[in-house]
Amino acid sequence: MNDNQLKFVIAGHVDHGKSSLIGRLLYDTGSVSKAKIREVEEICQALGKDFELSFLMDHLTEEREKNITIDTTQTFFKTKERDYVIIDAPGHKEFLKNMITGASLAEAAVLIIDAKEGLKEQTKRHAYMLSLLGVKQLIAVINKMDLVDYSQDRFNELKNELSQHLNKLGLKPNYFIPISARAGDNIAEISKNMDWYKDLTVLKALDSFKNKIKFNNLPLRLPVQMVYNDLLLGQVESGSISQDQEVILMPQNIKAKIMEIKKWQADPETAETGDNIGFKLADQALVERGNVICSVETEAKSRKEFTATIFWMSAKPLKENQEFELKLTTQLTKAKIKKIHKIMDSSDLEILNKKEINETEVAEVKIETEKEIIAENFYFIPELGRFVIIKGEDIAGAGTVSN
Amino acid sequence: MDHLTALENKSIYIIREAFNQYKSLTLLWSIGKDSTTLLWLVRKAFFGDVSFPVMHIDTTYKFPQMYEFRDKYAKEWGLNLMIEKNQSALNRGIGYATHDGFTCCHELKTVALQQAIIKHNLKAILVGIRRDEHGIRAKERYFSPRTIDFKWNAGEQPPELWDQYKSKIGKEVHVRVHPLLHWTEVDIWEYIKRENIPISELYFAKDGQRYRSLGCMPITKPINSKADSLDKIIKEIKESKDDERAGRSQDKESMNTMEKLRALGYM
Numbered sequence: 001m002n003d004n005q006l007k008f009v010i011a012g013h014v015d016h017g018k019s020s021l022i023g024r025l026l027y028d029t030g031s032v033s034k035a036k037i038r039e040v041e042e043i044c045q046a047l048g049k050d051f052e053l054s055f056l057m058d059h060l061t062e063e064r065e066k067n068i069t070i071d072t073t074q075t076f077f078k079t080k081e082r083d084y085v086i087i088d089a090p091g092h093k094e095f096l097k098n099m100i101t102g103a104s105l106a107e108a109a110v111l112i113i114d115a116k117e118g119l120k121e122q123t124k125r126h127a128y129m130l131s132l133l134g135v136k137q138l139i140a141v142i143n144k145m146d147l148v149d150y151s152q153d154r155f156n157e158l159k160n161e162l163s164q165h166l167n168k169l170g171l172k173p174n175y176f177i178p179i180s181a182r183a184g185d186n187i188a189e190i191s192k193n194m195d196w197y198k199d200l201t202v203l204k205a206l207d208s209f210k211n212k213i214k215f216n217n218l219p220l221r222l223p224v225q226m227v228y229n230d231l232l233l234g235q236v237e238s239g240s241i242s243q244d245q246e247v248i249l250m251p252q253n254i255k256a257k258i259m260e261i262k263k264w265q266a267d268p269e270t271a272e273t274g275d276n277i278g279f280k281l282a283d284q285a286l287v288e289r290g291n292v293i294c295s296v297e298t299e300a301k302s303r304k305e306f307t308a309t310i311f312w313m314s315a316k317p318l319k320e321n322q323e324f325e326l327k328l329t330t331q332l333t334k335a336k337i338k339k340i341h342k343i344m345d346s347s348d349l350e351i352l353n354k355k356e357i358n359e360t361e362v363a364e365v366k367i368e369t370e371k372e373i374i375a376e377n378f379y380f381i382p383e384l385g386r387f388v389i390i391k392g393e394d395i396a397g398a399g400t401v402s403n
Numbered sequence: 404m405d406h407l408t409a410l411e412n413k414s415i416y417i418i419r420e421a422f423n424q425y426k427s428l429t430l431l432w433s434i435g436k437d438s439t440t441l442l443w444l445v446r447k448a449f450f451g452d453v454s455f456p457v458m459h460i461d462t463t464y465k466f467p468q469m470y471e472f473r474d475k476y477a478k479e480w481g482l483n484l485m486i487e488k489n490q491s492a493l494n495r496g497i498g499y500a501t502h503d504g505f506t507c508c509h510e511l512k513t514v515a516l517q518q519a520i521i522k523h524n525l526k527a528i529l530v531g532i533r534r535d536e537h538g539i540r541a542k543e544r545y546f547s548p549r550t551i552d553f554k555w556n557a558g559e560q561p562p563e564l565w566d567q568y569k570s571k572i573g574k575e576v577h578v579r580v581h582p583l584l585h586w587t588e589v590d591i592w593e594y595i596k597r598e599n600i601p602i603s604e605l606y607f608a609k610d611g612q613r614y615r616s617l618g619c620m621p622i623t624k625p626i627n628s629k630a631d632s633l634d635k636i637i638k639e640i641k642e643s644k645d646d647e648r649a650g651r652s653q654d655k656e657s658m659n660t661m662e663k664l665r666a667l668g669y670m
Contacts, residue, residue, distance in 0.1 A: 005406060030644075033643075033646045034644050035645060036646065075534075075535070076535050076587055083406075100562060101563050104563075105564075225420070225423065226419060226423040228449065235412070264450050273404075275412060276412045276416050276419070276448075329566070387565075388565065392571075393569070393573060394562075395563070398562070398564060398567075
């Protein structure tokens, strides 16, 4: 959405060096304050450790003492090309919901693998989550090359193994880069320790990525967020809108016309994807939150039943016919799983022969909603093809619409 | 869409979502640049109206210029301003002359806020914190639930994705809403410049010094600076290798002070 900022997530198994890589990126781009470095030096001294790059990211006492990342965090740095937001994601299975919270914002990802340990459970699980979240720009880094004597053979071996696995998920990394986050190899500078590697550094590879493309060319979908005085408020999720445009109000399926577009102290004639606007329809007496303004040209998929891939983030499992609330943009409805087609382990993709979906598992399901909602295929209009499942007070799962 | 417009849109979406979801809502206005920008965004979101109360937690130790600024714009913008103090702590003589920063911060800000939440039965509070201010704040959610004893369990936060935030809370819980979480210090200043948002004079250099972050007078130190205009401030911050909150001693009296303060409910 932003012209000059790229958000990327660093994913991978616990201890494969996510926080260290971030520390290195910050350090090598001069993005760390003097005070911060002093603070980390003091903490490391107090804990009796050598200077720990990862402490630049892991801020909770528990994280530093145990040397793990618990919650997702974000930090900022810049290269000559553009500004970056790094999203650090915890590598432990029990913190998967924190990883997903972070990764859901990413436009690109760096998947990190320990050269010695190779592909592990969370490497694969994170890769799968990236594919479900629709992250396509990907760098695979083989870290800790210093621990395998900078061996080209080991690098190639892992590269092949990883390619094969990612292929199953429909992921194809744009780059494979051998690095050592600790020693600084191939992060900001090409390493002298691996003369067999001639491609880009991590920073240059990131610089080559594109910002998330805008969806102005997609059909208009503008869910009503709220009614405020005589205005309807909402965010243009896809497409664009202009004054006097003929539209369809869904799910009522009524023709309508945009009479006015409003911002504070401005009356723009058009609004694009991502704009949060006020607007008026010719007849809006019955319009409420969760209605969706749609283009006339491309018929919106209004329905009470669809298939979806869901991933579960709650300790309480989900079964067929259990009632929950489903939220897709501002649309909210009671819903249930009518049929579980299959449940998979999100790491090795093994099909599990069971009846309930447990935390960290992924399932292909048929969902039935009480109210009619606009739900598009995730690969057609992503913003209208993804939803969350609310059980009790919290988001317990999330999913993408497949059909 | 340019960078600042994209940031603004996301914030407006969150502000409207909070307003729609939680009827008993307030904005915590510290009179600093961030919460003043947040207040501006609320006005933008509702076409100039601020249709819910704005709250100032008054430690009584703010700069005179901040009180003047508060009263001027509360009037000009037609704010329903609530001024809340921890009067019992002040009566007990808690203050910077006799107590350490941690105690003052906790009693005069956090406890004062706790009292105000109960008094007004608040369910949601808009707070202008940003991820880039402090590593602990970087772990926040946009909608962050708190129990009445203010406990924040950083490892057990609700998932948040695809513009879907925590929309339901239990009886004894309130939500901190953070619409500026994704902004950086530079973003804030560039936006202040673009929108021409009024901001306290204390941020601008006078006699070689200015405040980069505003808090209680006894524990807030100015930085050496010649930046007496918005352009110069933006340039200075872009080149700076110091922390924004370096002048705010409550963040760093001892290791992890910020984490301890926040676990107790500090913003």
